Amino acid sequence: MTQSSIERSRVREAFARWRDALPVVRADLGLMVGCALLVAFGVMLRSNDLPFPSAMTFDENHFVVNARHYLAGTPDTNDHPPLGKLLIASAIYLFRDSSRFWRLAPFIAGLLSIAIVYRLASRLFSDHRAGWIAAALLAVDGFYIAYGRTALLDGMLAMFMLAAALFIADATRKRDVFAACVFIGLASSIKFTGIVLIPALVLAIALRHRTLRWSVLALPIIPAVYFAQFSLGLYLTGRPAGPLAVIEATRALVAHHQALTAMTNPHTSTWFTWLVLLRPILLRFDVVEGGVRAMTMLGNPLLWLSVNVSLLLLLVRLPQRFVASLAARWSVAGPRRMGRWLGAARPWAWLALFWLLPVVPWMVSRRDSYIYHYLPSYGFGLVLVAGMVLAAYRRAPLLTLAALSVVGIVAAFYAPVWAQLPLTQQAYELRLPFEAWR
Amino acid sequence: MSPARHGSALGQALILLVAIGLSVAVFVLRGKPQVQVWAVGTTVEAKFTLLTSDRFDVDCVCAKELPAGKCDYKTPDKRFDRSADPSLKPYVTVNQKMVLLPNLFDLPDIRERYKKEPPAGRPRKALKRFAVTCDIELVDQPDDVRVRFGRRDKWSNPLRIWVGKINDCKLEP
Numbered sequence: 001m002t003q004s005s006i007e008r009s010r011v012r013e014a015f016a017r018w019r020d021a022l023p024v025v026r027a028d029l030g031l032m033v034g035c036a037l038l039v040a041f042g043v044m045l046r047s048n049d050l051p052f053p054s055a056m057t058f059d060e061n062h063f064v065v066n067a068r069h070y071l072a073g074t075p076d077t078n079d080h081p082p083l084g085k086l087l088i089a090s091a092i093y094l095f096r097d098s099s100r101f102w103r104l105a106p107f108i109a110g111l112l113s114i115a116i117v118y119r120l121a122s123r124l125f126s127d128h129r130a131g132w133i134a135a136a137l138l139a140v141d142g143f144y145i146a147y148g149r150t151a152l153l154d155g156m157l158a159m160f161m162l163a164a165a166l167f168i169a170d171a172t173r174k175r176d177v178f179a180a181c182v183f184i185g186l187a188s189s190i191k192f193t194g195i196v197l198i199p200a201l202v203l204a205i206a207l208r209h210r211t212l213r214w215s216v217l218a219l220p221i222i223p224a225v226y227f228a229q230f231s232l233g234l235y236l237t238g239r240p241a242g243p244l245a246v247i248e249a250t251r252a253l254v255a256h257h258q259a260l261t262a263m264t265n266p267h268t269s270t271w272f273t274w275l276v277l278l279r280p281i282l283l284r285f286d287v288v289e290g291g292v293r294a295m296t297m298l299g300n301p302l303l304w305l306s307v308n309v310s311l312l313l314l315l316v317r318l319p320q321r322f323v324a325s326l327a328a329r330w331s332v333a334g335p336r337r338m339g340r341w342l343g344a345a346r347p348w349a350w351l352a353l354f355w356l357l358p359v360v361p362w363m364v365s366r367r368d369s370y371i372y373h374y375l376p377s378y379g380f381g382l383v384l385v386a387g388m389v390l391a392a393y394r395r396a397p398l399l400t401l402a403a404l405s406v407v408g409i410v411a412a413f414y415a416p417v418w419a420q421l422p423l424t425q426q427a428y429e430l431r432l433p434f435e436a437w438r
Numbered sequence: 439m440s441p442a443r444h445g446s447a448l449g450q451a452l453i454l455l456v457a458i459g460l461s462v463a464v465f466v467l468r469g470k471p472q473v474q475v476w477a478v479g480t481t482v483e484a485k486f487t488l489l490t491s492d493r494f495d496v497d498c499v500c501a502k503e504l505p506a507g508k509c510d511y512k513t514p515d516k517r518f519d520r521s522a523d524p525s526l527k528p529y530v531t532v533n534q535k536m537v538l539l540p541n542l543f544d545l546p547d548i549r550e551r552y553k554k555e556p557p558a559g560r561p562r563k564a565l566k567r568f569a570v571t572c573d574i575e576l577v578d579q580p581d582d583v584r585v586r587f588g589r590r591d592k593w594s595n596p597l598r599i600w601v602g603k604i605n606d607c608k609l610e611p
Contacts, residue, residue, distance in 0.1 A: 030450025290471030405457030427469025
């Protein structure tokens with residue numbers, strides 16, 4: 001075969017692939033367009049007037065000030081590992097010390113989170129449509145929008161945890177395990193809670209112990225990443241940067257966190273109240289001509305409710321189906337049927353685990369807790385909802401498309417209090433009617 | 439999967455169009471605050487929060503006479519000679535717009551408020567802030583006005599500031 005005939009056959013193959021895919025794409029065009037519009041709207045809300053206000057708000061006072069400390073070579077006085085502040089500092093170093101660039105790293109993390117949930121849902125449910133839906137849902141959720149617009153750590157933490165989950169849930173090769181270890185290491189370097197995904201990774205390795213047995217040797221990558229970034233942080237601030245210094249600094253941080261149990265901060269809330277949106281935190285509030293500009297970490301109420309309903313459904317149906325499949329195991333077609341059930345249950349079980357693990361520390365400890373500790377779990381909850389929406393779409397596509405449209409309309413209603421668009425006081429109170437929300 | 443299972447293309451398009459229409463309507467009619475355009479010749483509503491001590495603490499410098507009156511100072515060191523011209527003073531609206539207004543504290547409501555809490559002998563921190571909403575006709579915007587907001591403060595650099603005539607002022611309860 002000549003070079004030109006090989007090229008011709010490649011073009012023919014590509015055309016044939018495209019031609020075969022066309023009817024499928026056309027069949028789901030409404031869903032694709034709807035999801036693309038929601039993602040575009042979410043990106044627009046994240047980027048709307050990012051530098052406003054030019055002053056620090058909420059805990060930006062901790063993280064931006066300490067990012068500056070790294071650039072000035074003075075000690076970090078914040079109670080989290082350095083990575084989040086180093087990422088904020090990188091943008092300040094590369095560009096300028098202004099509100100736009102303080103918020104650049106979390107903004108990029110916010111956009112990456114949309115792409116990651118697309119991949120996570122596509123892989124888990126072996127269907128790109130689940131990915132589109134998940135990306136669209138996360139894009140138009142206020143909890144994630146707010147954290148994509150502010151120089152706080154939790155948006156970056158959630159992004160690294162979502163990325164780690166992407167490789168854990170689909171760990172079939174050694175490099176997946178390595179990647180998962182790197183991302184858990186990075187998440188733990190933002191906030192200690194990142195380590196909660198280690199049991200999930202160990203479970204993934206155990207489930208594929210024949211092929212991934214030796215991957216367990218990759219687990220030390222997690223502390224290696226943690227030590228590397230902490231060492232860099234200590235080095236930049238002119239302090240001893242060896243492993244012992246990192247251990248000492250980590251012990252001091254852990255001791256500090258263990259003592260934070262008073263729950264006296266007005267923003268604190270216990271984990272079970274997060275499910276009912278009792279106390280979302282108002283991150284910003286500015287009086288402007290004729291009205292106000294505000295930003296709340298209130299999620300899209302419809303999606304919040306959907307996450308809860310999905311979890312409840314899972315809680316009821318997973319054990320029910322498991323018992324049924326166990327009973328079937330002793331029938332003639334038992335083992336095959338159980339295998340089928342395990343295959344079908346896999347994405348749901350992973351998502352239930354990913355949702356649960358980041359909440360566990362707040363269930364079992366008395367450490368002061370805040371609704372933003374729910375952000376990573378909530379991201380997994382949205383992927384779970386995407387899976388359920390896909391199941392519904394397969395049965396009743398038009399109805400499901402209509403339901404997704406309602407999510408978009410609710411997002412359009414709440415957009416001003418997520419993206420700080422000017423509102424009259426009355427319009428602001430209409431969106432946040434409860435005192436506890438303001 | 440057959441397209442029929444996904445509902446008709448028309449059905450999908452209709453749902454999307456209705457959703458886009460409703461979303462745009464909800465977004466556009468969100469309750470935007472009305473923003474006033476400030477321009478010479480227009481009348482605007484402006485809200486101020488004041489202390490009674492502002493009557494004597496705030497001042498401006500402008501060499502020329504302005505359409506609504508004149509500042510008390512001709513230069514940073516020299517006052518104008520006393521005259522019957524209205525005395526302009528700088529005030530900042532709650533939306534951070536600075537405007538020179540004539541004899542604000544001579545308006546009946548504000549004069550009454552001043553009498554209730556004369557500032558003499560009291561530190562500023564001990565005084566209660568009160569809010570006033572005024573209808574102002576903007577008459578000029580000179581760019582060489584210096585201001586100060588305390589008698590011992592330094593004069594600002596020359597600024598571009600609105601000058602207004604007061605049509606009406608109401609003390610907020």
